[in-house]
C-alpha cells in the first residue's frame with residue numbers, strides 16, 4: 316500500500332447523529348421515514364406514533380458522543396473518517412435566509428476533534444437527507460430551484476471549513492436514482508406530490524421524475540466542484556457511486572449484452588457524466604427508449620464540462636447476476652434482489668459476498684477513468700452477539716473484510732491508483748435499507764436495540780483490534 320493510504324471508516328449523519336430536531340435542526344427526508352429509506356415499510360411521518368420507536372431519530376447519538384467515538388477511531392489508527400453533514404442542520408428548511416450557527420458549530424467541533432488525532436475528515440455533502448422543507452416547497456430535486464439551494468449550502472460549508480476539510484463528496488450513491496423506488500430517499504420527491512404521504516416505494520415511482528432529479532443533481536454537483544476549487548484550489552472533490560458488480564448469468568450473447576447495458580445505466584451513467592462531463596450515447600438512447608425527456612437549459616452542457624470531479628469513489632457490497640431469461644431462484648437484497656449465484660455465499664440479509672468482484676470493479680473503474688479511486692464503503696451487516704463475558708467475537712466480520720482487502724491489494728498490483736479504504740459503519744449505526752439497529756457493521760458495538768432499549772455504551776468488538784493491526788502494518792498484517 317502506498318504511503319499516506321487513507322485507512323479509516325465511514326458513516327452518514329442521519330444514521331449516527333440522532334438529535335434529529337435539536338439546536339435548530341429542521342427535518343430531513345431521512346427523519347420522516349419510519350422504516351428503511353429505500354425499500355421497506357415506509358410511511359412519512361414526523362410525529363412519533365405512540366409505542367413506536369424510530370431508530371433514525373436517536374440513532375447512536377453521535378451528536379453528543381462524538382468525542383468518545385473519535386477517540387476510539389484514533390485508537391484504531393484511522394487516517395481518515397468519512398462522515399456526512401446534515402444539510403438541514405445548516406439550513407433547517409433547505410432555503411433559509413441564513414445558516415443555523417449551532418449546526419455549523421457542531422461540525423466545527425467534530426472537525427477540530429478529528430484534527431486533534433490527525434484524522435482527515437472526508438465529508439459527504441448530501442447523504443440521503445434532503446431537507447424536508449424542500450420536499451414540501453419544490454417536491455425536492457425534481458425542481459430546478461433546488462440546485463441553487465444546494466449550491467448555497469455548499470458555498471456556506473466550503474467557506475466555513477476551507478481550512479479544515481480537503482476531501483468532499485457531492486452526493487452519496489448518486490446512481491441509486493437510476494433504480495425504481497428511490498425517488499424519496501434519493502431526491503426528496505413524491506410521485507404524486509404531498510398527496511402521497513402514505514406510500515410504499517413501489518407506488519412512489521416515476522422514471523421521468525427520477526432522471527429529471529438526477530439531471531439537477533449532476534448540474535448541482537458540477538457547480539459545487541467548480542465553486543469548491545475557486546474557494547480552495549487544494550480541495551479534492553469526488554463522485555460517489557453504489558457499484559453493483561454485474562455478471563452475465565450464462566454466455567448467451569443476450570445475457571452478455573443485457574449485462575453490459577445494465578452496468579452502463581446502473582453503474583456508469585452517473586460517473587461518466589461526473590468524470591467526463593457529458594451524457595454518454597448509451598445514456599441518451601436509454602432515455603429515449605424509455606420515453607424519458609430531460610428538461611435542460613442551454614448552459615447545462617458547459618456547466619457539466621467545467622465541473623468534473625477530481626477522483627472517483629464508490630461503495631461495494633456484492634455482485635449480481637443478470638439474465639435475459641425469466642428466472643426463479645432469487646436472493647434478497649437491498650435494492651436489487653436478483654438471481655442467486657451458486658458460487659457465492661450470502662449474508663443474513665441475502666447480500667451475495669464477492670471479494671473478487673471488488674478487484675474486478677476496481678479494474679473496471681480505473682481502466683475507464685484513469686483518475687484516483689477510493690473505496691468509501693464496504694462491510695458486513697450482521698447480527699452480533701454479546702457473550703457472557705461482554706466480548707463480541709465477530710470473526711465473520713474479520714473474514715469478510717480480510718477477503719476484500721486481499722482483493723483490493725491485488726487490484727493495486729493490477730495498477731489501480733487507490734487512495735484509500737473506509738469500511739462502512741465503523742461504529743454500529745442504523746441500517747439504511749431496513750431502518751434497524753440490529754444489522755450491525757461496526758468495529759465498535761453500540762448498546763441499543765431495534766426498540767430503542769440500551770445504554771448507548773460503546774464497546775470494541777474483536778474486529779477492533781484486528782483492524783488496528785491492519786492499519787498499523789499498512790495492510791500487511793491481515
Ligand code: BGP
Nearest residue numbers: 327488649696745746747748749
Ligand atoms: C449504502 C449507503 C449507506 C449504508 C450502506 C449499507 O447504500 O450509502 O448509507 O447504510 O449502504 O446498507 P444497509 O444499511 O441497508 O445495510
